[in-house]
Amino acid sequence: MTENEPTETSGDPPHLAAVSDGDVAALEAELADRGEAYARVTIVRREPPVSANVGDRAVVTGDGELHGWIGGAACAQTTAISEAKAAIDDGKPRLVGIAPDPDEVDRPGLEAFPMHCHSEGVLELFVEPVNPTPELLIVGDSPVARSLTRIAGELAVDVVLVDPDAGDDHAADRVIESTDPDAVADAVGRSPLVVVASMGKYDARGVAAGVAADASYVGLVASDTRSGEVIERAATVLDTDPERVRGAVTNPAGVDVEAYTPAEIAVSILAEVVDARAAAATTASHPRRSPVGEESATEDGANTEETSESRNGADSGESTRDAAEDETATPELATDPVCGMTADPETAPAVEHGGETYYFCCEGCADSFRAEPESYLEREAA
Incomplete structure (x- = not known):
């Protein structure tokens, strides 16, 4: 067996077995299709004795599974996994050096770690996070929803519009014509950002879809009185506890500014969406949705009131984000x-x-x- 031939050392867990470049590429495509965050790890420099070559690569998933080949040294694999998970969390690539004497490779722009395994050698790894573009799901055809769809195109999001009568006159990246919550949840990726602004047409179904899709943010454009009715109806649609729905919804949606026109309200909501997107980026690799009950045939009422009270949802939004962070807290290491x-x-x-x-x-x-x-x-x- 040659020095550079990939092997699975006796101390390696099964998931660290070497796979081909084709397998790694296929896994990346699969993760991208599922909207899951991951990190690409590539060897950019080596000094023997190490059982890997420049250009060898691996993929590290959000839960810390390494697939591919960066050599058989457990120290290198452990460092690659920990740095890959950190890159996924903060969205920043990094250059990592692993050597028996870290000071020998340490330099600006590189993070040096010790190589304690018996194989010794030196590896330098480029760790590149790949986080999916978040989806902004806008529910409704109201003036606020239309302004949101138009202005959100300037953000780094995929704009998805839920509107059975959208036609061709819209600025969304794609349209979902069904208002069925399960169909909407199935049509979007992991942890979307959701703004419900149908002004009573199908608000409850939009909120239910956001909860079913395990959205990282569900903003509702409604008065306090109507929001309570919407949450109760959404809970009926999901066959779940209204408190579960209430805890997931931010109402009124948007930051607290003097916003009155549809465009101004849309800007206030998008400011809150940007903050929610940053918080959601660290949880992009977690399971997507919770089981929901059978869909109720109940439709929203015909109330079409429009209000400028779509602001100051910060308190509710913060509590929702804090709860999400508690549920996904990292165990003590x-x-x-x-x-x-x-x-x-x-x-x-x-x-x-x-x-x-x-x-x-x-x-x-x-x-x-x-x-x-x-x-x-x-x-x-x-």
Whole structure:
């Protein structure tokens, strides 16, 4: 077997087995189709002995699964995964160096990490996050909805309009003609941003669609009185607790500014959408939707009132975002006393010493600790 031939080392979990470039490309296409965030990891420099070549690449999914080939060293894989997840979260690419002596590769623009595995060698990786373009789902054909559709085209979003009578006179990227909540939820990607502004025509169905699609933001353009009715009807459509729906909805939608015309109201809503989009970017890789009950045949009433009270939804929006962050909180991680990397206690190798349990990024670090535990503990204490 040659030095550069991909292998799966005995310490590697099964999902780290080498796959071909075609497999990696196919996985990227699949993730893109599903609207899932991931990171592309490419080797841009190497010094032997390492079992990888410049140009070898892998994909790291949002949940930390590595698919592809960047060499068999567990230290390199662990670093690639942790840096890829960080890149997905903050949306920033990074150049990563892994070497026995990190100072030798450390330079501006590169983040250096130690190579503690027995294979040694040097790797430099370019980690590139690939986050899907969020979808902005606008429900309705009201003047506010039309202004939203037109102005939102300037933002980095895919504008999707829900309007059975849209015709060709619209600025949306695509149109969904059905108002059935399940059909709308199935037609959009992961965690869309939703603004419901049909002014009573099918507001409840629009809110229900947003909840069914696990939208990161559901803004409702309605008065306080009508919003309560819409939420109750949406809960009936979903066959769920009204509190679940109420907790997901921001009403009145938009930031608190003196907005009265449809265009002004649209601008205030889009300002809130931009903030919600930034918060949603860190949760793009989480499961998409919760099961909902059978759809009710109930349609919204014929109330067509239009109001300028579509502002100051910040308090409700913040509580919704805080709840989402609590549900997706990262479990507490341990610190590897050998290399300083983080380790997940649920899956990491562990060593008992002196009545304490220590966790490691890989079996190589665990073996090093077993051989000389006191030296590492003294260094950690210092």
